[in-house]
Amino acid sequence: xxxxSGRTLYDKVWESHTVDILPTGQTQIFIGLHLIHEITTxxxxxxxxxxxxxxxxxxxxxxTLDHIVPTDMRARPFLDSQAEELTQALExxxxxxxxxxxxxxxxxxxxxxxxxxxxxxxxxxxxxxxxDSHTSTHGAFGTLAFGIGTSQVRDVLATQTLAMDKxxxxxxxxxxxxxAGVYAKDIILFIIRRLGxxxxxxxxxxxxxxxxxxxxxEERMTICNMSIEGGALVGYVNxxxxxxxxxxxxxxxxxxxxxxxxxxxxxxxxxxxxxHYDDVVDMExxxxxxxxxxGINPGQAVGILEKLPDPERCxxxxxxxxxxxxxxxxxxxxILGTPINVAFVGSCTNSRLSDLRAxxxxxxxxKVHPAIRALVVPGSAAVKVLAEKEGLDRIFTEAxxxxxxxxxxxxxxxxxxxxxxxxxxxxxxxxxxxxRQGSPGGRTILMSPAMVAAAAVNGKIVDxxxxx
Amino acid sequence: MTVETKIAKVTGxxxxxxxxDIDTDRIIxxxxxxxxTFARMGEYPFYDERFDSEGxxxxxxxxxxxxxxxxxxxxNKNFGCGSSREHAPQALFRxxxxxxxxxxxxxxxxxxxxxxxMPTVTVTSIEIEELMKAVESNPRGVLSLDLEKKxxxxxxxxxxxxxxxxxRSALMTGSWDCTSMLHANLDKxxxxxxxxxxxxxxxx
Ligand code: SF4
Numbered sequence: 021x022x023x024x025s026g027r028t029l030y031d032k033v034w035e036s037h038t039v040d041i042l043p044t045g046q047t048q049i050f051i052g053l054h055l056i057h058e059i060t061t062x063x064x065x066x067x068x069x070x071x072x073x074x075x076x077x078x079x080x081x082x083x084t085l086d087h088i089v090p091t092d093m094r095a096r097p098f099l100d101s102q103a104e105e106l107t108q109a110l111e112x113x114x115x116x117x118x119x120x121x122x123x124x125x126x127x128x129x130x131x132x133x134x135x136x137x138x139x140x141x142x143x144x145x146x147x148x149x150x151x152d153s154h155t156s157t158h159g160a161f162g163t164l165a166f167g168i169g170t171s172q173v174r175d176v177l178a179t180q181t182l183a184m185d186k187x188x189x190x191x192x193x194x195x196x197x198x199x200a201g202v203y204a205k206d207i208i209l210f211i212i213r214r215l216g217x218x219x220x221x222x223x224x225x226x227x228x229x230x231x232x233x234x235x236x237x238e239e240r241m242t243i244c245n246m247s248i249e250g251g252a253l254v255g256y257v258n259x260x261x262x263x264x265x266x267x268x269x270x271x272x273x274x275x276x277x278x279x280x281x282x283x284x285x286x287x288x289x290x291x292x293x294x295x296h297y298d299d300v301v302d303m304e305x306x307x308x309x310x311x312x313x314x315g316i317n318p319g320q321a322v323g324i325l326e327k328l329p330d331p332e333r334c335x336x337x338x339x340x341x342x343x344x345x346x347x348x349x350x351x352x353x354x355i356l357g358t359p360i361n362v363a364f365v366g367s368c369t370n371s372r373l374s375d376l377r378a379x380x381x382x383x384x385x386x387k388v389h390p391a392i393r394a395l396v397v398p399g400s401a402a403v404k405v406l407a408e409k410e411g412l413d414r415i416f417t418e419a420x421x422x423x424x425x426x427x428x429x430x431x432x433x434x435x436x437x438x439x440x441x442x443x444x445x446x447x448x449x450x451x452x453x454x455x456r457q458g459s460p461g462g463r464t465i466l467m468s469p470a471m472v473a474a475a476a477v478n479g480k481i482v483d484x485x486x487x488x
Numbered sequence: 489m490t491v492e493t494k495i496a497k498v499t500g501x502x503x504x505x506x507x508x509d510i511d512t513d514r515i516i517x518x519x520x521x522x523x524x525t526f527a528r529m530g531e532y533p534f535y536d537e538r539f540d541s542e543g544x545x546x547x548x549x550x551x552x553x554x555x556x557x558x559x560x561x562x563x564n565k566n567f568g569c570g571s572s573r574e575h576a577p578q579a580l581f582r583x584x585x586x587x588x589x590x591x592x593x594x595x596x597x598x599x600x601x602x603x604x605x606m607p608t609v610t611v612t613s614i615e616i617e618e619l620m621k622a623v624e625s626n627p628r629g630v631l632s633l634d635l636e637k638k639x640x641x642x643x644x645x646x647x648x649x650x651x652x653x654x655x656r657s658a659l660m661t662g663s664w665d666c667t668s669m670l671h672a673n674l675d676k677x678x679x680x681x682x683x684x685x686x687x688x689x690x691x692x
Contacts, residue, residue, distance in 0.1 A: 039680045040673050042666070044657040048673060050680045052687075060573065062524050071667060076674060077681075088522065102522035109524055143686055153572040153596055169574035169600035170526075171665075179670040181677050185654050217509055218566035221595060251566065253595045278690040285685050317509050317569075336508050336565075432571075433518045453513040453570060460517075460536040 026292025028189045029145075029258055030224045033164045033289060037147045039181055046183040052146035054081040054176045055132045056119075058088055058106045059434070060151030064173035065113040077180040078118040082141060083110060085123055086131045087434045091397050091424035094124055103435070117177070130400020130426045133157040133368040137241065138402055140270025144259035144286035149176055154368050154450065156247040159256030160240035161263055162289065164224075166253045187254060188222055188298035193229030196305040201485035203378065204239035205370060205448070205468035207231070209311040209321045211243075212250040215301065216335060217319040220252025223299070226291065227257050231305045237266040238374040245369045246450050249318040258290040310484055313452045313466040314355050315343030320452075321466070324483045327352050346454055347463055348442075355481055358465070360446045362439060363394040363476035364457075365421075365469045367431035367449035371399030375448065375469040376407050380415045382473035382487050388420035389479030395422045395437065397429040421476065433458030446475035493662035495605055498587035499632040500559030503549050504620040505534075510563065511570035512597065516579045518571075529575055530582025550583070554627040562620050563590035564613070568597025577601045587633050589640065589649065591616050602655045605664050607635060609649040619647070635660055 039048040061083075068075070075081065088103040098104040107123075114121035122128040128135060133154055136142040144162035148155065151173045158165035172182055194207060212219075225247050232240065240257045247255025257263075264283050267273045274282045309323035320343050322328065330351045331340035344351065349358075365371070365379045376398065388394045396416045398404040404426055407413060413423045430437040431449040438458025439445055445457055445464050452464035465481065474484045520532045538548040545551045561580065567590045568576060577600045580588070588601065588608045598608045611619070622629060622642055632641045633649070635656055640647045658664040670677075681687050 036684060037680065039677045042654075042663075042669060043661065044654045044663055044666075046654040046658070048670060048677070050677055050684070052684065059521050063526055063574075066525065067667075073667070073671065076677070100522075102524075105524055106522060146686060151572060153570065167572035167596050169572055169577075169596060169603065171574060171600065171603040175667050175670055178667050179674060179677060180681070181670050181673070183654075183658075183666045183670060185652060217569060218592060218594070221566070221592060248596075249570075251569065251594065274690040277692060281685070281692060282690040285690070317511070319509075338506075339508050342507065432513075434522060451511075451513070451570060453511045455517050455536050456513050458518075460541070 024294035134399035366397030
């Protein structure tokens with residue numbers, strides 16, 4: 021397969037978006053869609069003003085609020101004056117430059133990586149950039165989507181292009197079928213554990229194989245979301261009937277005959293059957309258990325029934341020792357049964373309707389352990405409405421979970437939802453870095469939403485397969 | 489382009505920070521991203537590792553007087569992984585770091601560094617260990633990075649380093665702040681865009 025002469029989706033989209041080869045040898049790439057939020061953009065607009073530049077394609081940029089918004093009391097002005105200041109800056113900048121902005125009063129507000137697909141802004145065969153590393157999420161649609169820094173946000177605003185180097189492509193096949201209680205989150209944690217947190221450097225990851233081909237778009241988004249945690253700037257899945265069915269009828273998706281033309285185009289940009297890959301990796305779904313992290317990066321993970329590893333047998337013994345020091349655990353002990361203090365269902369990895377359904381299925385008719393603080397934070401205002409229509413909010417609140425407004429919440433420490441002291445959090449988010457959830461001593465265990473719900477009702481890490 | 493924007497050499501003392509997979513949350517905790525400009529970022533690099541909850545300094549290379557004034561940072565593997573926050577290289581740069589030598593760098597981080605005119609160059613794990621030891625035993629020793637020759641000198645030692653050609657060229661020609669270069673091609677960008685069917689919403 022690696023020896024083929026055909027082209028990958030990555031090759032095709034790269035080529036169709038090439039503007040020029042720059043004197044530095046980099047390629048100037050046109051950016052089809054630019055998403056922005058309140059955090060990484062304010063200095064970019066300042067730089068634009070300093071240079072006296074306009075926004076080149078204001079209709080190709082969309083803005084929302086997600087990182088700093090409180091998820092309980094959303095009244096303005098925000099209690100946090102810095103959050104208020106950043107929000108006002110985004111309001112001012114989008115107003116001044118004529119950019120569509122979905123603020124807290126909009127039913128389209130939400131985590132940037134949840135709303136792009138939900139509105140049908142994210143489409144196959146596009147290039148998509150956003151000042152956020154989890155932009156790889158949008159690759160689920162066969163979109164070349166990547167995170168950028170603030171200076172690059174400035175460049176996209178000013179020119180709708182970026183100076184980039186081409187990546188290599190690694191095809192990752194997941195064969196077989198998943199067993200009950202094993203989810204997309206477990207697959208991506210398994211992949212990162214196998215290939216390493218730096219293993220994807222220089223690569224775009226193309227996910228395929230029978231498991232991925234059968235997956236829903238929401239599951240594919242969970243996988244692509246964490247590509248960056250494996251070091252890959254880009255992760256994608258070839259668009260197929262499941263992709264087209266998801267897109268049909270969404271706000272920004274063409275209708276009628278235009279939709280037919282779009283589908284024909286989208287189909288044409290998928291990787292050729294004989295595409296050449298720089299590397300191919302095969303994995304068996306039957307080997308994947310519910311997977312949780314035990315350390316301080318997403319690659320430090322174990323199957324739920326495994327014992328914590330001997331640091332000397334880890335790929336990075338020093339890193340493993342540092343992880344043990346922070347977590348306060350001993351090699352050889354089980355992760356199963358680890359007591360927790362906080363449970364968090366949310367984040368751009370796992371805050372979509374199917375994630376909430378999976379967690380609600382476990383929560384239904386059970387009670388959150390009395391010692392646990394548990395929150396469910398929908399990824400967007402629209403997800404919240406849909407979940408409430410199904411009564412998921414009641415299932416959660418009756419069980420003792422807090423049901424919140426849309427935002428990034430406890431995924432990172434930029435809003436009031438934070439860990440305290442040495443608290444341990446069972447989290448459906450994507451990063452277990454030291455301090456990530458707001459307390460320098462806090463501890464994060466990453467897992468699927470169903471596993472988080474099961475941990476919440478038990479007060480400790482359990483094997484969700486006993487509940488499904 | 490003015491001459492100062494062309495970066496061919498970085499010379500200065502160095503400071504080592506050991507460990508693989510040092511993420512940008514560690515380099516700059518998220519709460520400092522709430523500031524509306526980069527202006528004060530130089531006060532915060534590695535904040536939670538350098539200061540305790542009362543703000544008292546802890547032992548950390550960035551607090552160590554022997555490394556004061558260092559402008560070259562020595563690191564291990566996959567430095568700068570995680571969040572895309574440009575606040576991380578901004579914090580290091582404003583603290584006084586003007587080049588980073590390591591075993592490897594995360595992609596978004598390295599790109600952000602280049603766009604600020606800060607080279608990130610790679611050497612082997614044996615060489616980085618040698619450099620770290622040399623700097624630990626003689627912190628006043630001056631290192632010099634020569635982008636033209638792709639060579640780093642530390643006392644009598646010359647070590648060849650790697651840097652992507654495009655990064656090297658952008659730094660050396662002063663086109664790392666590439667907005668004007670991209671902007672000059674705006675007409676070409678519009679032409680390329682016109683060929684993409686989604687730009688006209690697939691209208692027939
Ligand atoms: S949910 Fe977390 S990872 Fe996703 S965009 Fe928000 S802060 Fe970033």
